[in-house]
Amino acid sequence: MSQLKILSIPEQIAAHLRGEIASGRWGGNMPGRTELAKQFEVGITSVEAALRLLEREGLLAPQGVGRVRRIATATLSNDKRRLRIAILTYEPSTLNEGIVSDVVHALRQAGHDAFFARASLLELGMNVKRVSRLVDKTEADAWIVCSAPREITEWFSSQARPAFALFGRRRGVPIASVGPDKSSAVAEATRRLLGYGHQKIVCLVRPDRRLPMPGAPERAFLAELTAHGITPGPYHLPDWDDGIEGFQSRLESLFQVTPPTALIVDELMMVVATLQFLARKRLLVPGDVSLVSTDSDSAYKWCRPMIAHVSWDHLPILRRTVGWASNIAREKKDRRETHTRAEFVVGGTIGPVKR
Numbered sequence: 001m002s003q004l005k006i007l008s009i010p011e012q013i014a015a016h017l018r019g020e021i022a023s024g025r026w027g028g029n030m031p032g033r034t035e036l037a038k039q040f041e042v043g044i045t046s047v048e049a050a051l052r053l054l055e056r057e058g059l060l061a062p063q064g065v066g067r068v069r070r071i072a073t074a075t076l077s078n079d080k081r082r083l084r085i086a087i088l089t090y091e092p093s094t095l096n097e098g099i100v101s102d103v104v105h106a107l108r109q110a111g112h113d114a115f116f117a118r119a120s121l122l123e124l125g126m127n128v129k130r131v132s133r134l135v136d137k138t139e140a141d142a143w144i145v146c147s148a149p150r151e152i153t154e155w156f157s158s159q160a161r162p163a164f165a166l167f168g169r170r171r172g173v174p175i176a177s178v179g180p181d182k183s184s185a186v187a188e189a190t191r192r193l194l195g196y197g198h199q200k201i202v203c204l205v206r207p208d209r210r211l212p213m214p215g216a217p218e219r220a221f222l223a224e225l226t227a228h229g230i231t232p233g234p235y236h237l238p239d240w241d242d243g244i245e246g247f248q249s250r251l252e253s254l255f256q257v258t259p260p261t262a263l264i265v266d267e268l269m270m271v272v273a274t275l276q277f278l279a280r281k282r283l284l285v286p287g288d289v290s291l292v293s294t295d296s297d298s299a300y301k302w303c304r305p306m307i308a309h310v311s312w313d314h315l316p317i318l319r320r321t322v323g324w325a326s327n328i329a330r331e332k333k334d335r336r337e338t339h340t341r342a343e344f345v346v347g348g349t350i351g352p353v354k355r
Contacts, residue, residue: 009042013046014051014054015109017036018059018106019110030051033047056319058323082111083112085113085115085140086115086138086142087103087117088134088143092123098297099166100146102318104116107325110325110326117138119134121145121146121152126149142163143161144165146167149169149208150170152168153168153173156175157175157335164177166179176335176337180312180341181340181342184220185311186294189294190220190264193262193292194225196290196353199230200259201236201260202237203237203264204238207242248273251273261353261354263291265292271293285349290350291307291349295309296314308349308350309347310342311343311344320340
């Protein structure tokens with residue numbers, strides 16, 4: 001479920017202006033904010049906020065106090081400036097969901113031809129050679145790879161064709177990227193659970209989050225256990241085969257011998273699967289098992305009790321992605337690694353250990 005469809009007035013104005021710039025309506029300079037305010041029948045303050053958004057994206061450039069802004073890119077209606085951007089998703093179900101869908105919409109509004117690749121990373125087996133063959137057969141000027149493991153991200157960073165990492169294992173890789181920094185939020189969630197007396201805490205994340213070594217949020221989880229006198233091991237960050245059967249099998253095995261009192265899981269689909277599994281076992285949340293998600297989804301706030309989760313603002317991620325495309329369209333190199341802020345939302349699915 002998308003969190004980006006309801007935009008503020010400045011964001012709505014900015015979205016409209018992106019499309020007008022892309023269509024080539026104005027050449028050289030933008031109209032002044034007073035003129036635009038009359039056109040949109042809104043306040044000058046809202047127009048100014050919208051223009052500043054476009055400045056941060058690189059579409060507009062200031063020319064001094066009291067002067068109109070300059071359009072920083074040649075019109076995207078020119079074929080040389082209109083990018084064909086292929087998007088390689090993690091799995092097929094990502095195509096029409098959440099932030100990825102909003103990224104596609106924003107890129108198209110900015111005048112680019114954004115489209116999904118014929119296969120996902122999961123369908124390609126996370127195999128670099130198969131990804132390479134797909135890229136070679138796809139007519140694209142640039143690529144966005146979503147939630148990719150480090151090996152895939154590194155491969156894209158070594159190619160001449162511009163690429164952008166949306167989430168995934170990207171820290172320290174020389175590739176333009178964006179994603180939330182969830183480490184402190186995950187650490188806070190772990191401290192909350194420990195404060196409630198939980199010792200048997202299990203974190204379930206996909207293999208690419210654990211291999212070849214745990215990612216930053218997972219390391220923050222393990223470090224918090226260590227700081228509280230718990231020696232972390234495979235029980236706390238268990239291995240499992242990616243996919244539905246692998247996840248269900250791991251849940252079954254966890255609750256056979258030493259049932260965890262708290263679970264930290266990643267994506268929405270894994271949260272739903274976990275809740276259904278616990279209900280089948282007649283285990284209550286949080287009475288028997290506390291539950292935390294490291295994902296951000298508006299669906300969590302619709303639950304009663306609200307699911308404890310890690311949350312972040314999607315708009316900076318959207319702006320950074322569109323800004324990267326604008327830089328590439330202007331033939332400007334962009335390999336900036338960007339991290340946005342995340343926070344832990346307590347919710348009602350965590351509580352004291354059952355005595």
